[in-house]
Amino acid sequence: MTPKSAIVLFAHGARDGQWAEPFRKMQSMVREKKPGVPVELAFLELMQPSLDEAIADLAARGIKNISVIPLFMAQGGHLKQDLPLKLAEIRKHHPAISFKISQPIGEVKGILSAIANWICSEHG
Numbered sequence: 001m002t003p004k005s006a007i008v009l010f011a012h013g014a015r016d017g018q019w020a021e022p023f024r025k026m027q028s029m030v031r032e033k034k035p036g037v038p039v040e041l042a043f044l045e046l047m048q049p050s051l052d053e054a055i056a057d058l059a060a061r062g063i064k065n066i067s068v069i070p071l072f073m074a075q076g077g078h079l080k081q082d083l084p085l086k087l088a089e090i091r092k093h094h095p096a097i098s099f100k101i102s103q104p105i106g107e108v109k110g111i112l113s114a115i116a117n118w119i120c121s122e123h124g
Contacts, residue, residue, distance in 0.1 A: 073106030
């Protein structure tokens with residue numbers, strides 16, 4: 001049976017391939033916690049797959065609902081301008097897909113709290 005929903009973890013991208021390792025680990029962790037739900041990692045620039053490519057792949061697999069999780073610490077120009085433009089273009093090619101865009105991870109109180117707790121425990 002084909003799943004109807006998927007998650008796309010959306011990160012910036014970098015020239016150094018090692019930069020993506022924490023995001024790949026996060027992708028694996030989410031996949032373990034959400035068996036049967038496709039969890040893809042996509043990048044704004046410099047790395048593959050792009051957001052367009054990841055969504056096209058999911059659409060080809062029959063996915064109808066996609067949650068995009070921005071792995072950014074804040075709402076800068078990439079999330080305020082680039083992401084909406086990209087999604088508008090993607091929607092033209094995949095009008096049957098419903099998108100939910102989450103807030104960037106850096107705006108999630110629990111994540112900020114976990115980081116602050118780690119800082120305090122490491123640098124007491």
